[in-house]
Every structure is written in structure tokens, then in C-alpha cells.
Amino acid sequence: MKPVRAKLYPFQRDGVEFLIRRRRRLLADEPGLGKTIQIAAAIGRLWRDELARAPEGSVLYVTAASLITQTVAELRAWLPTLSVGAALPARISAGELLPNVVVVSHDLVHAKVGALLRIRPRLVVVDEASGLKGGGVQFESVREVCDHASRVIVATATPIENNPLELWTLFELVGTYPLGSRGQFLNQYCRVSTFDRRPSVVKGWKSELHARDAMQRIESSFLRRTADQVGLRLPVREETSPVLVKLGRGQAADYAKAERINDPLRRHQRLREASRGAAHGSPLHSAAVALVRREVRQGRRVVLYTEYLDDLDGLHVLLEEARIPHLIVQGSTPQSRRSDAVDFFCAGGVPVLLGSRVLEYGLNLQSANTLVSVGMSYNPAREAQREGRLRRIGSPHRSFRHWLVLPDTDQIGRQMEILERKRETSDLAYGST
Numbered sequence: 001m002k003p004v005r006a007k008l009y010p011f012q013r014d015g016v017e018f019l020i021r022r023r024r025r026l027l028a029d030e031p032g033l034g035k036t037i038q039i040a041a042a043i044g045r046l047w048r049d050e051l052a053r054a055p056e057g058s059v060l061y062v063t064a065a066s067l068i069t070q071t072v073a074e075l076r077a078w079l080p081t082l083s084v085g086a087a088l089p090a091r092i093s094a095g096e097l098l099p100n101v102v103v104v105s106h107d108l109v110h111a112k113v114g115a116l117l118r119i120r121p122r123l124v125v126v127d128e129a130s131g132l133k134g135g136g137v138q139f140e141s142v143r144e145v146c147d148h149a150s151r152v153i154v155a156t157a158t159p160i161e162n163n164p165l166e167l168w169t170l171f172e173l174v175g176t177y178p179l180g181s182r183g184q185f186l187n188q189y190c191r192v193s194t195f196d197r198r199p200s201v202v203k204g205w206k207s208e209l210h211a212r213d214a215m216q217r218i219e220s221s222f223l224r225r226t227a228d229q230v231g232l233r234l235p236v237r238e239e240t241s242p243v244l245v246k247l248g249r250g251q252a253a254d255y256a257k258a259e260r261i262n263d264p265l266r267r268h269q270r271l272r273e274a275s276r277g278a279a280h281g282s283p284l285h286s287a288a289v290a291l292v293r294r295e296v297r298q299g300r301r302v303v304l305y306t307e308y309l310d311d312l313d314g315l316h317v318l319l320e321e322a323r324i325p326h327l328i329v330q331g332s333t334p335q336s337r338r339s340d341a342v343d344f345f346c347a348g349g350v351p352v353l354l355g356s357r358v359l360e361y362g363l364n365l366q367s368a369n370t371l372v373s374v375g376m377s378y379n380p381a382r383e384a385q386r387e388g389r390l391r392r393i394g395s396p397h398r399s400f401r402h403w404l405v406l407p408d409t410d411q412i413g414r415q416m417e418i419l420e421r422k423r424e425t426s427d428l429a430y431g432s433t
Contacts (some may be wrong), residue, residue: 024235031388158381307375
């Protein structure tokens with residue numbers, strides 16, 4: 001019996017061997033290299049060799065809520081001899097017979113951690129683990145379930161997004177501590193700024209040598225590869241410059257008022273609101289839609305992301321006025337409708353898919369060859385995740401464009417400097433692997 005119904009690339013077969021060789025592993029391939037299919041193949045091998053003798057529900061697959069439907073469909077296709085299903089809270093609480101592979105969301109693990117512990121899964125997979133790195137109650141619940149499993153696979157394309165401590169936190173999920181305790185890791189490897197009246201802040205690695213030493217310590221449990229390293233040709237990003245949009249008169253006046261606010265957090269929020277221009281009509285939205293129109297006229301297929309949910313309506317109205325066919329996906333969109341919208345877009349039904357950050361993780365949008373991002377976050381890995389939806393194995397395109405549409409303000413300039421420092425932090429680590 002083949003453990004998985006799929007043809008794997010040689011580097012993916014190596015990834016499967018890595019995952020099954022030890023009981024607790026962290027897989028961190030860059031977006032687009034097929035982490036899920038490697039995990040599925042590892043599940044198939046482990047089921048054949050040892051897990052089949054365990055009770056029903058012996059594999060618990062934890063992922064983001066927005067990816068439940070897609071994950072179940074993929075695992076069923078790749079593992080046809082196993083029963084795979086999304087766990088319903090009532091069935092978990094009632095202790096009913098569960099599928100061989102139970103797919104649950106991060107949220108559900110927290111809500112039903114006691115019942116899940118009673119199931120006693122032998123293998124726990126934590127996919128899209130970057131969504132848990134901030135800690136909190138969801139992280140603690142998932143970590144507790146991992147602690148009680150005999151095997152753990154943690155997967156993320158972005159193990160370091162903002163600072164090195166995120167890498168240590170992921171190994172807390174894995175259940176191994178090659179970098180020592182939290183305090184030891186901070187003292188030995190990290191630059192930390194301390195303050196009298198607020199929590200300390202991890203600023204980055206102490207040096208390139210410290211980053212290299214940390215990555216050497218985890219190499220037996222950590223695997224990260226890029227397309228270049230495995231000799232895979234994925235679409236390359238064409239050179240594009242950020243589209244900086246000048247503020248309108250009303251925006252400029254609001255921005256000037258916001259700059260005089262003393263409270264830093266309130267000032268930051270008001271500056272952001274003024275630069276987006278919701279109160280006066282948004283030149284930012286108009287510039288983004290004009291760019292989308294140009295790309296569509298060139299025969300390109302466009303994914304239009306917005307950083308803020310309340311921008312969706314304005315962009316939708318302008319797309320309607322421009323008579324550009326499109327579909328919208330956001331957090332409130334029911335799961336079935338999300339899947340239908342993504343499938344319709346990928347099949348060529350409309351040239352534009354408009355959405356919020358719910359589109360950033362796990363989805364295959366390789367039929368598109370243009371990204372337009374309205375605004376940006378303070379997390380540089382978010383950009384890589386967005387591009388990873390297009391830059392995937394099997395893409396029909398040799399290249400793609402990613403346009404950033406941003407307000408032309410001092411605040412954006414400062415944000416770009418912060419993002420560059422964070423990229424340097426992750427580059428120090430990834431350059432050592």
C-alpha cells in the first residue's frame with residue numbers, strides 16, 4: 001500500500017524522512033514548496049508503520065480555521081485509505097468515534113482541550129503555527145495537547161517574523177529545548193531593550209555569530225529550504241517600486257492634526273486613519289483600483305489585498321464603478337462560500353479576487369500573476385505569505401508582480417525602516433541554514 005497518493009519531488013521525500021526520523025520536528029520550508037503534502041506523506045508512512053494499531057482519532061491536525069475545509073479535502077485526496085474529517089465540538093465532547101485524522105482549528109483546541117486530551121492523539125500536527133507564536137490561551141492549549149502526544153510535527157513558512165524569540169516559542173510547541181530555557185535564550189542570543197514602566201522588547205540577534213550558533217543547535221530538529229536550494233523553478237518577482245499616493249487636502253489637514261497628539265498610541269492610530277482617507281474619499285483606493293484596471297487590461301489575473309477590513313467596501317465600490325468583475329473574501333465570509341469564491345477565481349471566472357488577510361495563509365492562488373497590496377503591516381513575513389499564494393509548485397507563470405500601494409507619509413517611511421530591520425533579523429537566521 002502506498003502511504004500517500006501523490007508524486008513527491010526528491011526534496012519532498014527528503015522532508016518526509018526528516019519528519020518521521022525523530023518524534024518531534026519543525027518543518028519551515030518557504031511558502032510554495034508543499035509543506036502540507038510532505039506532512040500528509042509522513043502521516044501515511046507513520047499510519048502504515050505504527051499508528052494503525054492505535055485507537056481511532058490517533059492523528060490530530062491543528063490548523064487555522066480558514067483552512068479547515070481545504071485541509072480536509074487535500075488530506076482525503078492524498079490519504080484515501082484513511083478517514084479524515086473536521087471535528088465538531090459536540091462530537092468531541094460526547095466522545096463519539098472520530099476519524100483516523102481529526103482536523104481542528106486553533107480556536108477549537110482551546111475550547112475543547114480537556115476532551116482532546118482524553119482522545120489521546122498519538123501524532124499532533126500543528127500547521128500554520130505562526131498564528132500561535134504570540135502566545136496566549138490558544139498557544140497554551142495547543143502546547144498542552146502537544147505535550148501529551150508521542151509525536152509532534154510543527155509547520156510554518158515563517159518561523160521568525162518579528163524577533164528571534166518567536167523561534168524559541170515554536171520549539172516550545174515542538175516540545176524540545178535545544179536553545180535552553182526562555183531566559184537562557186534571551187540572555188545568550190538576543191538584544192533586549194529594557195524599560196522602567198513597560199515590558200522589555202526583543203530587538204534582534206546579538207550578532208550574526210549568535211544567529212549562526214542558534215541555528216546550528218536546532219539543525220537536528222529544524223528543516224527550512226528555499227526553491228533555489230532545492231533547484232525548483234518557481235515564479236520570480238518582477239521589480240516593482242511602491243506606489244506612493246499623496247494625501248488629499250482633507251487628509252493632509254487631518255494628518256497634521258494627528259501629528260500634534262501627545263499620546264503615542266493614539267497619535268499612531270490617528271495618523272494611520274488620516275493617511276487612509278476614509279473621511280474624505282480615499283486617493284489610496286482610487287490609485288489601487290486604477291492599477292488593477294491597468295493589470296486586467298494587460299490580461300493579468302489579480303489578487304487585491306487590503307490590510308484593513310474597513311477598506312474592503314471602498315475598494316469594492318470603486319471596482320464596481322470601474323466595471324471590473326471581482327469576488328470578495330473576508331473573515332465573515334462562510335467557509336463554503338470562501339472555497340467557492342477561490343475556486344471560481346482560480347478557474348478563470350473573474351479576473352480579480354479582493355480580500356483581507358484571510359487570503360494570506362495556505363491557499364493556492366497560482367492562477368494569478370499580480371498582487372496589489374493596499375497598505376502594509378509591521379510584520380515582514382506577511383508579504384512573503386501573500387506572495388507564497390502565487391509563487392507555488394505548478395504555477396503556469398514564470399514571474400509575478402507585487403505592487404504595494406501606500407500613502408506618501410512620514411509614518412510609512414518610518415514603518416519601512418522598521419520592516420527592514422526585522423527582515424535583517426530573519427535573514428541572519430535563514431542565511432545560517
